[in-house]
Every structure is written in structure tokens, then in C-alpha cells.
Amino acid sequence: MGAESAAPNETSEVDVPTGRVKFFDSDKGFGFIASDDGDEVFLHASALPDGVTSPKPGTRVDFSVADGRRGPSALAVSILDPVKTVSQGLRKKPEEMTVIVEDLIKMLDGVSNSLRRGRYPDGERGKKVASVLRAVADQLEA
Numbered sequence: 001m002g003a004e005s006a007a008p009n010e011t012s013e014v015d016v017p018t019g020r021v022k023f024f025d026s027d028k029g030f031g032f033i034a035s036d037d038g039d040e041v042f043l044h045a046s047a048l049p050d051g052v053t054s055p056k057p058g059t060r061v062d063f064s065v066a067d068g069r070r071g072p073s074a075l076a077v078s079i080l081d082p083v084k085t086v087s088q089g090l091r092k093k094p095e096e097m098t099v100i101v102e103d104l105i106k107m108l109d110g111v112s113n114s115l116r117r118g119r120y121p122d123g124e125r126g127k128k129v130a131s132v133l134r135a136v137a138d139q140l141e142a
Contacts, residue, residue: 017041018080020064024056033061033074042067042073049078092139103138 010011021043024031029045037072047063048055055061063074092100111121111129121129 016062017065018060021055021059021061023057023059024055031055033035033077034064039072042070044073045075047074047077052079055079097136097139100136100139104132107132 017037018041019033019035019037019041022032022034022040022057031043031079033041033043037043041063043063045053059079061074061077062080064076066075067073107129111125114121120126
């Protein structure tokens with residue numbers, strides 16, 4: 001008889017190395033991963049998943065490894081646990097944001113009325129509105 005093969009229902013588990021991004025330079029397109037095994041693994045931008053261009057230090061990843069010209073290189077990186085940004089850690093509670101958004105709506109309503117009369121808000125008022133818009137956008141995006 002021929003060589004034995006695994007039954008179609010059986011699956012085999014493969015240990016995939018994991019680690020954390022040590023650093024990544026998006027301008028140069030590379031960085032390093034500190035693997036959980038203690039090794040340092042080269043990380044090229046081409047190994048990153050679609051949509052990820054600059055993983056933050058500390059981002060938890062899994063990856064496959066190949067021997068490269070300068071040592072182990074990561075391939076097929078997957079993000080396991082992205083690091084929270086500072087803004088995510090400082091995100092306001094929904095109840096607090098409700099009040100802020102309602103005030104923003106009133107502020108924008110005033111800007112809208114001014115624009116209907118053919119006038120932009122003066123410099124200081126425009127800066128204030130833009131600043132509040134950016135702050136709300138950061139909170140919503142976090």
C-alpha cells in the first residue's frame with residue numbers, strides 16, 4: 001500500500017511565531033519584531049497586511065519566518081492586538097460626548113447662518129470652530 005495520509009477531517013496545528021513590533025520606520029519601509037522566543041526578526045513593509053502601513057511599537061503580531069540575507073525575516077504578518085493610541089486611552093464617555101456634540105451643533109448652526117449672509121466667521125471664531133471640530137473628530141475616531 002501507499003504512504004499513509006491524514007484523514008480529511010483531521011487538522012494539524014502549526015505553531016506560528018508571535019511577538020511585538022520593536023520599531024518600524026515607515027519612511028524606510030522596515031523595522032524589527034521582538035519575537036516571544038527572544039529573537040529579533042526583520043520586518044519589511046511588504047510583509048504587512050493590507051491597509052497597515054506603519055505598525056506602532058508594541059503592536060502584537062504573528063508571522064512566519066524565512067531566512068533572509070541578514071538573518072530571520074518576517075513574512076505574512078498578522079496584527080493580533082494593536083496598541084491603543086494615547087487618544088484612545090483618553091477617550092471621553094459617551095454621555096460627555098453627547099453634550100459636546102450638541103454644543104458643536106449649535107456652534108455650527110451659527111456658522112451656517114453667517115455663511116448664508118455671505119460672511120465667513122472672523123479669524124478667532126473660525127479658529128475656535130476648527131479646533132472644536134478637530135477635537136470632536138479625534139474623540140470619534142479614537
